[in-house]
Amino acid sequence: MAEIKFVSGSPLRAPLIVLHGTGGSVDDLIPIGRFLAPGSPIISIGAPLIEDGQSRYFRHLPKGGFDLADLAIQTDWLLDEMSAAAAENRVPLAAAIVIGYSNGANVAVRALMTRTVPYRTAVLFHPMSLGAITSFARPADAEVWVSHGSRDAIVSAANFTALTDDLTQAGVRTTIFTHDQDHNLNEDELKSARTWLQESGRLHL
Secondary structure (H helix, E strand, C coil): CCCEEEECCCCCECCEEEECCCCCCCCCCHHHHHHHCCCCCEEEECCCEEECCEEECCCECCCCCECHHHHHHHHHHHHHHHHHHHHHHCCCHHHCEEEEECHHHHHHHHHHHHCCCCCCEEEEECCCCCCCCCCCCCCCCCEEEEEEECCCCCCCHHHHHHHHHHHHHCCCEEEEEEECCCCCCCHHHHHHHHHHHHHHCCCEC
């Protein structure tokens, strides 16, 4: 069963929902959330699955690639968990900002483009395309900040371009930050994401 942690904050600040990367834990992105949006309440939802000894939000196929059927199941689970955690902790889910890294970013951005989701703002570190999308949800007033490393051994430049093209087709306003490192987080991208959030007008209720 996935672990969920809540960090209280100002009722005048938009809550954050943070989703960690592959092999991570519910604690990983809480410090990053505090850095990006000081004072915001934080809901951290841990990945529900263990695959090859690593935590994940959805499964891979035995021969490689993404298990899109399981992704659909786990996306339903994640959206239900978001709703339940927001209600339990009395934070406005409609104003929530999703902060995701790698595997957590992947499920968040795919859901945003293909589902009716309760959030419209996201900061996504090193997300990737999970495959072709046949039907876009076209969420109203959605806006995301996304990052990519030019030396990323996991997310190729072509894959990242496919993702940002899909975001454009879905009608999601997208700000792109690139750096010349790998799949890692670095100070420059964290500062860029924080500035973007501060200027977005979406941190204050």
